[in-house]
Amino acid sequence: MTLLPDSPPADDRYHVRLPDFFGPMDLLLALIEQEELEITAISLAQITDQYLAYLNTLQHLTPDTLTDFLVVAARLLLLKSQVLLPKPPPSILAEEEESETDDLVQQLKDYKRFKELAAELNRLQNEGGRSFVRLAPPPKIEPRLELGDVTLDDLLDATRRALAVKPEPPGVDTVVARETVTIGQQIDRIRRHLQSGQRTTFFRLLHNARSRVEVIVTLLAVLELVKRQVIEVEQSEDFGDIQLIRREDVSLSEDDWAALTQMEEVS
Template identity: 40%
Template sequence: MSYQVKIEKFEGPLDLLLELIEKEKLEITEVSLSKVTDQFLAFIEQNHDIEASFLADFLVVAAQLLFIKSKALLPSLELEEEASLTVDELEYRLKEYKKFKEIAQEIKRIFHAPRYSFERKFFRPKQELFYPGENLSLDALKNSFENLIQYFEEQEKLEEKSIEKTVSISEKITEIKSFLVKNQKLDFELMTSETKSKVDVVVTFLALLELVKQRSVKLSQERDFGNILIEKIKDE
């Protein structure tokens, strides 16, 4: 839907009229805004299915033309501060509306512009499949597997060993205490002479250190690195 303005100095779209006036190619004082308005009202009467956006566009352009003409006819008019702010705000809004309208037209142009695209052919990934030959027999398959197995080295069998139970420190403490019930003193070498495991000797020594910490026994040596004598501390 297009609306054409027909006046003495101009004939064409309303947007073009505004553009010529803003670029000072046409004097606003030579434009009769009343005629423009009358023509638009007549256009509305002839077209009853006009969209609301079309009416809004006319009102914005007409307001801007009226604003420009009022400034041209009354250049020396001094407005109050509140009125001046209202005029400045109107001018700002009109410029913003024009900016958004131009952007909308550009988006519309891009949307309706011819676009070219080339579709990609369907890509089917290649699957690696194995199909045995027609002459393959069970004997040939058996021989192939036997030859394949020969390439693998026989795994070395590990020597079987039984894992001996390790006595805990708490169990060894209980054992030492039971010895000290019958004997006031113990000999560390004699106590560990029948032990086959080095781990058991270490656990026995750690148990003795814990008993010393608990002030249950005291240890003594006649010389460095000599035999350790274990003596029970009597309860006071």
């Protein structure tokens, strides 16, 4: 059976050209999993060579372009290896099938969770697009003042008298200093929390936070430590508290910690 389109594809996705198939990679995988194409008739080497040639034609290579191919290619390789390699004994096969079933269930749960989170983020974005930050308090509307028999000359005289007795503005006695919080300070604070125990929580770090700036800087400090693989984070439920866990296999020198605690300030 040869599966070829009547006309060129309408989308700009990468397409595979084989003797029995022409189309996108995900369609090829779907047809094989539905047993409409024989996996043994598909040359994975030919698919790989075509994709490498396709990459050479791209001016800008994005991670999505590469990861989409790797996911489908890995699935094709698994299917072909299952067909070509000897079958294991029934007892081992049953354990592998059970393991694959558990993996599939977990993947479906993860997919459902990410889909719900994506919908929630989309909802928040849409609501934010209809909101505007108030930069000034609402205007105070004064009640209408009935002037009665007051003339323009009367108003001018009243204005002159008011300006003549206008007091001098009071001097400034107190200067409020700008509150400054640095990422380095929060990294040092997280380090002290983790020195007294193996883990702490994000909410515990925010217990005495005095401003939104401090909350934001604390989050940036956590992300910086995760990026440098100093800590790991876990979250048991959506929008719940975040566990910060010190990694046993990573040890920073005092110079490294000193460099982290000197990171720029955020106001």
